[in-house]
Amino acid sequence: MNSQEQQQHTQVKYSEVSPFQISDGFRRNSRMEPVKTIRIFIAAVAANISAFAVGTCLGWTSPVAPKLKAADPVDSPLDRPITTEEDAWISSLVALGALVAPFVAGPLADRIGRKWVLLSSSLFFVLAYILMMVASEVWILYVGRLIQGFGVGFVMTVQPMYVGEIATDAVRGATGSLMQLFIVSGLLYVYAIGPYVSYFALQWCCLVVPIVFTVVFFFMPESPYYYAGKGHKSDALNSLQFLRGQSADVVQDEMTIIQGEVEEAMANKGTVIDLIRNAGNRKALIISAGLIMFQQLSGINVVLFNSQSIFESANTGLDPAVATIIIGCVQVGSSGLTPIIADRLGRKVILLISAFGMAVGLAALGAFFYVQQAIGDASNITWLPVPALVVFNIVYCIGFGPLPWAVLGEMFPANVKSIASSIVASTCWILGFVVTRWYPALDALGSYYAFWLFGIFCVVAFFFTLFVVMETKGLSLQQIQDRLNGKRSN
Numbered sequence: 001m002n003s004q005e006q007q008q009h010t011q012v013k014y015s016e017v018s019p020f021q022i023s024d025g026f027r028r029n030s031r032m033e034p035v036k037t038i039r040i041f042i043a044a045v046a047a048n049i050s051a052f053a054v055g056t057c058l059g060w061t062s063p064v065a066p067k068l069k070a071a072d073p074v075d076s077p078l079d080r081p082i083t084t085e086e087d088a089w090i091s092s093l094v095a096l097g098a099l100v101a102p103f104v105a106g107p108l109a110d111r112i113g114r115k116w117v118l119l120s121s122s123l124f125f126v127l128a129y130i131l132m133m134v135a136s137e138v139w140i141l142y143v144g145r146l147i148q149g150f151g152v153g154f155v156m157t158v159q160p161m162y163v164g165e166i167a168t169d170a171v172r173g174a175t176g177s178l179m180q181l182f183i184v185s186g187l188l189y190v191y192a193i194g195p196y197v198s199y200f201a202l203q204w205c206c207l208v209v210p211i212v213f214t215v216v217f218f219f220m221p222e223s224p225y226y227y228a229g230k231g232h233k234s235d236a237l238n239s240l241q242f243l244r245g246q247s248a249d250v251v252q253d254e255m256t257i258i259q260g261e262v263e264e265a266m267a268n269k270g271t272v273i274d275l276i277r278n279a280g281n282r283k284a285l286i287i288s289a290g291l292i293m294f295q296q297l298s299g300i301n302v303v304l305f306n307s308q309s310i311f312e313s314a315n316t317g318l319d320p321a322v323a324t325i326i327i328g329c330v331q332v333g334s335s336g337l338t339p340i341i342a343d344r345l346g347r348k349v350i351l352l353i354s355a356f357g358m359a360v361g362l363a364a365l366g367a368f369f370y371v372q373q374a375i376g377d378a379s380n381i382t383w384l385p386v387p388a389l390v391v392f393n394i395v396y397c398i399g400f401g402p403l404p405w406a407v408l409g410e411m412f413p414a415n416v417k418s419i420a421s422s423i424v425a426s427t428c429w430i431l432g433f434v435v436t437r438w439y440p441a442l443d444a445l446g447s448y449y450a451f452w453l454f455g456i457f458c459v460v461a462f463f464f465t466l467f468v469v470m471e472t473k474g475l476s477l478q479q480i481q482d483r484l485n486g487k488r489s490n
Contacts (some may be wrong), residue, residue: 007040008032036245037171043220043243044163044175048182049213050118050155053125053185056206057148059307061091062324063194063202067311068141075137075199086138088440091305093193095432097149098425102157106422110229114162115222117154122210124169129207133200149429151210156405157425161417164409165223166243169476173342176406180397181335187304188328195308195321224255228262229414262414270416272423280485281420284411287469288424291351291404294461296357296431297452300396302439303327303389312366313447314385329388334397346473347403348465355462361392362455369447400461410472413481434450 052177067075068082068090082090108118124147131144159179186209194202213231222241226235236258240251275281307327311320341350365388372378412420442450470478 033250035168037168039243039245040167040175043166044178046213046217046220047118047159047162049120049209049216050159051179051182052186052189053121053206053209053213054152054155055183055188056127056190056209057128057186058183058301058304059187059328060148060188060206062308063190063321064261065090065306066195066197066308067199068260077133077141077159077199078138079136082138084440086118088437090138090141090145092433092437093145094149094152095301095429095436097146097151098156099149099429099433100127100154100426101153102422102425102429105157105425106418109158109161109226109421113222113226114158114165115217115220117158117216118162119217120216121151121154124148124154125210126207129203133203153425153429153461156428157421160405160409161421162223162404164477165225166221166239168244171343172410173347173406173473174339176409177335177338177342177402178215179405180338180402181332182336184331184397185327188325188332191307191321191324191328195324203273206346211377219264224258225262227256230260233259236275238376257478267415269409270336270413270419272419275416275423277421278485280481281412281416283470283484285420285423288408288411289421289427290429290464290468291400292428293406294355294457294464295400295404296428296435297454297457298396298400298461299362299402299435299439299450299457301432301436302450302454303392305436306439308470309388310389310447311385314382315384316382318386326386327389327393331393331397334394335401338398338402339396342403342406343473346471347407348469348471350399351403351469352462354395354403355458355465357395357464358400359394359455359458360397361388361390362451362458364388365392365453366448366455369451373446373448407469407472408482410477411484 007308065087067073069087070076071081071333073079073081088122105117108120128144128148128151131147133141135141135144158175163175163178164172189209190206192204193205197205221239222235224236224243226238227233233255236253237248237255240255240258241248244251244254270281275285307324308320311318311323316323338350365385368381368384369389371381378384408421408424439450442453470480470483475483
């Protein structure tokens with residue numbers, strides 16, 4: 001048989017192999033040489049150090065705002081206290097930066113890869129903290145917070161893509177929910193350190209985080225889906241071997257499936273029009289954007305940015321710094337549960353529990369402030385704000401904190417994933433900016449108005465999850481696409 005006949009014979013032989021045979025072979029090989037999931041988690045944890053850096057940015061204002069607002073600015077880079085208006089801008093500008101960034105990060109993720117876009121986020125974080133250290137005017141703090149937002153937007157857009165693409169179906173829910181655990185760990189880091197060190201020492205403590213991320217994540221592989229989309233099959237195979245801890249022969253079957261999925265998706269390169277025109281993509285966008293919308297309308301950024309100030313206003317008798325640290329510990333502990341239960345209970349059940357619990361916590365917190373501010377005597381219920389915020393944070397951190405991002409990472413086909421991620425991430429930060437920028441105005445009318453409004457949004461989120469959100473537990477990325485498009489998956 002000459003070389004041409006042999007090539008034709010190989011093509012005919014390959015064409016006779018059905019996707020079901022490939023899938024069966026993949027399952028048989030996986031049983032013979034099991035996936036080393038520890039490698040997937042190592043790569044996911046390395047990627048999520050960037051989420052830890054995001055947490056330091058989000059929690060930064062909680063210990064810093066009291067220093068900047070102090071009548072005697074002895075521990076402030078400024079020579080005067082900031083005003084309420086300036087405080088609102090310092091809190092909200094990170095969301096404005098994060099709003100713009102996805103439209104750059106999404107296309108870059110397709111052009112240079114998920115890994116390098118994530119690594120580039122460190123440049124923004126490092127530059128921002130340097131500006132914070134040299135700030136002598138409020139506008140420099142504004143610029144620093146805006147640049148922090150760019151870094152946050154890069155991470156929040158691309159990290160779910162990366163983690164969703166490196167994971168197997170069995171652990172995708174667990175690895176996807178690690179983002180929330182690392183964000184709240186970053187929050188706890190600044191909550192615990194910020195009140196007890198100087199302003200400048202805190203900036204150094206925050207600056208080291210993106211540097212550690214860069215060093216650690218540099219040695220992790222690129223997403224095999226990215227390589228497959230670029231036609232770099234050998235690089236994709238090497239990435240998959242690293243992530244699965246299996247031989248080339250074993251991962252070849254999975255590589256064939258990935259290559260087929262990517263080629264099918266990339267055959268019709270997606271645009272915004274394709275995202276809206278296709279029924280499956282449209283449904284995925286409604287689900288993903290809806291979950292992110294309700295995440296922000298729960299008022300979570302108000303709680304994260306202003307924890308210390310909220311406890312000062314509540315006058316519970318507990319040191320506000322200590323109360324904030326308690327909340328941070330609760331966030332970390334509850335976020336640690338999500339990777340364990342996400343692939344057991346399913347995304348939808350956890351989201352329903354989360355929405356209901358957040359509504360209860362916010363209703364209780366609103367009731368406390370109503371009694372304190374409208375009636376004038378809350379001395380009998382000064383204990384209420386801490387448990388109310390504990391309940392709110394527990395259910396947020398197991399549900400509406402991590403799972404909207406995990407769902408985003410698995411809902412869209414490769415040809416529109418970066419566009420969809422950019423749109424959804426921007427939706428997140430548009431609402432994040434609106435809520436944090438105008439919360440002080442609503443708070444001035446009465447804190448209970450703000451928390452009851454957030455609670456109403458959580459009730460709506462419950463019914464949105466119940467009637468609109470699709471369960472993805474245990475489904476492959478292709479099976480998710482089949483269900484979104486109304487196809488019967490095998």
